[in-house]
Amino acid sequence: MDETIYRGLNGVNVDTSQICFIDGDKGELIYRGYDIRELTEASYEEVVHLLWNGDLPTRAELEALRAEAQEDVVLPDGVVDLLRCMPAGAGPMHALRTAVSALAAFDPNPDGVDHENVRRIGTALLARMPVLVGTLQRLREGKEPVVPNPDLSIAGNFLYTLTGEEPSEAATKVMDVALVLHAEHGSNASTFVARSTASTLTDVYSAITAGIASLKGPLHGGANTGVMNALEEIGSVENVERYVLDTLAKPNGRIMGFGHRVYKVRDPRANILEHVAERLARESGESKWFEMSLEMERVMDREMAKKGREVKPNVDFFSASVYRMLGFPADMYTPIFAVARISGWMAHLFEQYADNRLVRPRLVYEGPRGKTFAPVDQRA
Ligand code: CMC
Secondary structure, rough: OOOOOOHHHEEEEOOOOOOEEEOOOOOEEOOOOEHHHHHHOOOHHHHHHHHHHHOOOOOOOOOOHHHHHHHOOOOOOOHHHHHHHHHOOHHHHHHHHHHHHHHHOOOOOOOOHHHHHHHHHHHHHHHHHHHHHHHHHHHOOOOOOOOOOOOOOHHHHHHHHHHOOOHHHHHHHHHHHHHHOOOOOOOOOOHHHHHHHHHHOOOOHHHHHHHHHHHHOOOOOOHHHHHHHHHHHHHHHHHHHHHHHHHHHHHOOHHHHHHHHHOOOOHHHHHHHHHHHHHHHHHHHOOOHHHHHHHHHHHHHHHHOOOOOOOEEOOOHHHHOOOOOHHHOOHHHHHHHHHHHHHHHHHHHHHHHOOOOOOOOOOOOOOOOOOOOOOOOOOO
């Protein structure tokens, strides 16, 4: 029996995929043949079509996707009621995970895993996830939910349901870029979890709920909230160095928003988001978060070089200051990530259900052997 152990499944290929290619040494991220740097020109809907269908849409295909998504954009009343029942202090990722799971109960056919049904549920989730997150935030602020506007794009409707105000073109474009950059990333932890869950031929809602649960962790999507919590704790550029040194001095001390399992150079998404953050900082006059981020990278580069390491900013690092400058509270950043990643998760579920094999790795047993059973009263 092969007892080779790949901790964290590092370097293990579990299947083939047509969706995403990452060159971690060069810092390249490719969705179905297109470099991510070019796709920031596209709307999120175009990228969804690309991920789900293999290529960018024609105008007619794009309109068809938009129309399809609009059909299911309104949340069932029962799910809104459920969100209303959440205690005021409930973490938004707990609320989102619960609400997505609850959507299954309102679906007439939640369990069918044929392509048509999976696609129908995926399109409904694509439309509803932003509305869920927007509604959640409105209720947390003690405000009434906003009915989505069918004339707005997914990015636009997300901002609209969050704020209740028609978003500017500039804010919608920034949101579109953020959604595109976070849409897909190969066999990351939450996508692997979603695929593994689907590999039992359970339903889409269960697989996506599991994906959301995985994304929430601070080593994955939860890192963007972690970055902003750290920046808020630090408070000023002068305090950055002390914070980094103190954190690195702790056992297993991690600076959120740095490092990646696959990228050995700067994450290409971080490069794009740095430019967005820089522009927003200039335009808004609120440059503090961006300046602190640059200082953090400077100190990390220096400290990691002392250990002969390169631990570079990842996608979550500059997205934190971008979301801050768009006015979102820190604990909403990971739900925003989930809103974007639904497209990638669904693309992978289409692949998984179409050619399924149960995901079932092994563990090398190192526990005791050969023990003898004794009845409970005879145990020492
Ligand atoms: N801060 C300080 N040291 C770090 C960091 C960091 N953020 N990331 C990696 N290292 C060091 C780590 O201490 C280890 O050193 P040593 O071998 O001396 O113990 C070395 O680099 C390798 O780290 P690792 O944890 O074995 O690498 P991994 O591939 O298992 O971890 C990671 C990848 C993302 C979990 C890790 O870099 C990390 O904890 N980063 C902070 C959390 C974060 O930003 N996560 C977002 C990831 S990207 C987007 C997403 O998935 O959401």
